[in-house]
Amino acid sequence: MSETPESGPLLELSSQDLRAHVAGALTRARARSVALTDAVDDEDLIRQHSKLMSPLVWDLAHIGSQEEQWLVRDVGGREPLRPDIDDLYDAFQHPRADRPALPLLGPAEARAYLREVREKALDVLEKAPMSGRRLTESAFAFGMITQHEQQHDETMLATHQLRQGEPVLHAPEPPRAPSGRRPAEVLVPGGRFTMGTSAEPWALDNERPAHEVDVPAFVLDTTPVTCGAYLEFLDGGGYAEQRFWSAAGWAYRQGHDITAPRFWHREPDGWWRTRFGVREPIPLREPVVHVSYYEAEAYANWAGKRLPTEAEWEKAARFDPVSGRSRRFPWGDEEPAEAHANLGQRHLRPAEAGAYPAGQSPLGVRQLIGDVWEWTSTDFHGYPGFAAFPYREYSEVFFGPEYKVLRGGSFGTDAAAVRGTFRNWDYPIRRQIFAGFRCARDPRPGEVA
Template structure:
């Protein structure tokens, strides 16, 4: 079974420090007013995310792993996401930026002291193979992406990052499909160093043969759906989706607008720019993805179909950790657009070296991809280390997303990683690809 495996204490120290540097880099230049503001009712004030990153690290790397605490109960309660819904967070007595900096630094110093003495070969499942440290790295990475979602909702001039890499040009026109033959594959993983509880356990799934879009759906293809009356054709829409788009007066992806007929523009981090016809469509809800797929005579892939197309190597009968193999991605390495380096998706087909064994492109990076599946537990699921990470969300209310986006940090994504959200969500860096029965 594929696994990223344990890493040394020295590597963990480097990863923890780099993760904090990135968080602070993203917050650089954000005004005090914007740090404290709630830019959308579905998002927290950025300063809450920052304090929560430090408190979550204290909770798991000090209190739970080593029995040490720096904070009182009030601080734990304030940054407990399950105690305070987002609408309450602006009214909390949150740590301001300078105090939060001091707090996060104090937590980190103590974390590094305890890491020196930690037994990563312990029978304790939190410490074994460094699981709890890897969990914290992924948690901070997830909040980096959440912060970028929030910054994308800022009004006025907005957040204006500078691209750190030049994206390659796309080379694959949208419309091609790859064939994934029927048969069993291994879904999920038994890894306990990096994988989170909802990714386990590994289990065989028999998937009938299907066709899958070689790339995510492009802006040009989605614009054709709009121009053909996709948002006004009731027959294309799930019942709840139809009610949603009518109630919210939605007629295009979030951030799109049309200054003149057949000319689509978007607002990206405060910049107005023409929609790239070859880029993957982004900021669409599950309902919009589902309606487009129906318009195109296709459907959304199931979560099992997505994972098989991304991970299974039919030649060797083995599972890959990433579409291209088991080597972990690095930002700008030519196989995927990850790590918030470009601050936008690349044109589809821009990373041929990142192809899966079946020839599907862009399955990791650029945009998260909606699937047809609800969030369900795998056979043998056990909540770890707490129920609120996954178990309380299981059921039909949440749809599955796969693959990561341009804003996802490399260690927070893999073929087995499962993300989920409400089908109405559009602030996510999310698109989709379609499937058909073979």
């Protein structure tokens, strides 16, 4: 059993082509940051739309601060531009609820700061070696900053979902699912596979190192759970039946009077939702989104199933039963294209369950990448041999039972910030993120040869 060999798009590039690739990735991320913040006025940028989120202007300057610290100061060895704001934009220094009270850079000042930092970062890119240090090998630091900005872009997109007012973001509809019947479940054979990576140049520390895991046979849904299926759970009294919920989930549901996915509301003519300022009937064929881990777990119990473990999810997404190798993505090793997955905010909603047949795994599982983050039953922890890099605060300080792992990315995740090994994590109560789930179960007698 092995993962992708020590090769791939980045490792095959010359230094000149690698620099061009990095510049393109940085430019794409910045264009998205600009679009998300230019869509609203300065008052909206400064306002805190929810105590769960920072004001958009904080995210904007924080993006610049991280880029300055890692690319301009560390990789480039340049003099600090704004050391006076380091503490203001340190995410560990100030909880999100407290950030509006800080002396933050205003919108114009934040934008000017980002432009100055980017100019210097691109100059560093032209001159910095692409080897010699682990931080610069294959432009890792530039990849880390690209992913960081795209992650904050998704956070800002979630803030847009929480804001009140008329719609300001617009995008075309995602593709429809092809017609025809598809299996609802697939048997994933038991055995060992390679989980994680030691080969992916821009993989982050919690994805490393590659290691073999023995996963018993299991059955997995071929698509995420849809709004229509979830509505059956809701209308069937799922939120009122304690037996479907864990003790912690039931206490949270009761304490916060949770009776449906976030942004859903019941009208005389049925269930509706609000999506980026648009009110619309619940789309029954789309994957359900904005549900907590506790809600996903309760649904799975109601359905007589369970949530997959993280190892099960990754095996379904990466394992090729023909070659015995772990792929980079469900469809193979090539970078995501529009035909593979709903990524990058090209659309402002999940695609119908069963869409993107070109992106399915060898076993026929679809939409493992994109559309909705998928809750797993696994607590966030380091892999055997984990080593924090380049700083403990990226992953290690979050290890433990407080956080659950999510996999696969959402329609708001950029391709640079997701892959078959990428790991996200959050509190099991979180509902503002673009999270859904799919179910798994143990095989029944006779299902495994």
